[in-house]
Amino acid sequence: MDVRSLRYALTLAEELHFGRAARAHYIAAQPFGRRIQELERELGVKLFERTSRRVALTPAGERFLPRARRVLAEMDELIRTAEGDHAEPILRVGVLGFGLADRWAATRTLLATHHPELELSYRELDWTTQYDAVRTGEVDVAVLHDVGGADDLLVEPVMNTARCAVVPAESELAGAGRLSAADIADVPRVKLGGQPGLVDWGGAPTRRDVEVRSPAHVATAVATTGRIGFHGEPATRFFPHPGVRYLPLEGPDPVVAIASRRNDRRDTVAAFRAATLASPAADSLAAAQAEDAVES
Known part of the structure; x- marks a missing residue:
């Protein structure tokens, strides 16, 4: 139950x-x-x-x-x-969709270096559960799509990604270089089920929409129904599908954030939050070092 x-x-x-x-x-x-x-x-x-x-x-x-x-x-x-047990070495991490995308490696490296005793247990989230999984204690921390409405949690942005439309490969839109809100205004879509803030991010719904609850299901739903969907740019690598095309779309960027309970002061939670928030800088440093190595 x-x-x-x-x-x-x-x-x-x-x-x-x-x-x-x-x-x-x-x-x-x-x-x-x-x-x-x-x-x-x-x-x-x-x-x-x-x-x-x-x-x-x-x-x-x-x-x-x-x-x-x-x-x-x-x-x-x-x-x-x-x-109350600050020595607990296992941390339950909820992940929505592609989560930290290309920055997972930097986050794991930071944790392995500074907290080698910490073991991560991953749980897949969907749009309807991403906040409540943290509230109820199902997960200790979550990497999610921040759409607002969670003031009771400690939510901090980690990175923004470009917004994409997911269109059927056979659609007349598939050959466009970039889409505007006007281009898709009357097109039936794959609706993102969950928090009300997703409506603003995914665009005004139409009566012919179909709903999906997980980011992993968007591309399949688009290919199956012929409707259009919405995603962040990393989905082009993490959720490829031969039946769809990912096109840049104007509008608000997806915000990847980390969330935990405000009263949760365990060392394990603090360690994961710190590594996640530091991952962009660590990623940039690694890229700079690689570039220097090539030049030398």
Whole structure:
């Protein structure tokens, strides 16, 4: 049973309004509602009655949710206990899409040099879970696409990447050198499911959109449906696909950031944050050294 879905259900029980409950977790109402439905299917009972005017707890919901609240309180206590152990050598790192892209090598080198005892355990994230995975303690730190709406977390930008449109190889747009917002204004698209901020970054949705939850699925969805998608420039190397073309697109750049809980002061978290934030400088230094070696 997914811990995040339990938290969503508890918030909905408090708010009795899907929109307000979804905003409390910084995600859109549609993926929030899906998680509630998936939880109900898994349990085999309806927790909420929904009408066009109101949301109410069912008798099954009245019985189940107090128990879920007690379980989550115990899990939160376990997380707090674990965070008190500064000697823990394993760090759970959530990664969205290509993450640090070409800077992973520099980050790992810095960690291996200064914290050789630290072991990293990686978890794949998607747009709907990138912030909540940190909040719930599923991961200790996350490398994600910062679209705002996470003021409760410590989020710092690491790098910006160029914005790209992902278009079908057979599309008349595929031969363009660069695309503007006007070029794609009325084209059906692959919508990025998750936080509301993704709507601004991915462009205004149309009624014919299809939704994907993971950056890794964008190119396949574009090739399959004939719609257009959006990505950061590193996707051209990390998510190649023979059925699509990546084209520079005007608009806001993707911001790759590192996120952790504000009250998490473990040495392992601080070490990973420091290595990640230092990776651009380390990468530049390595490139300069390589260039000097070639010239000499």
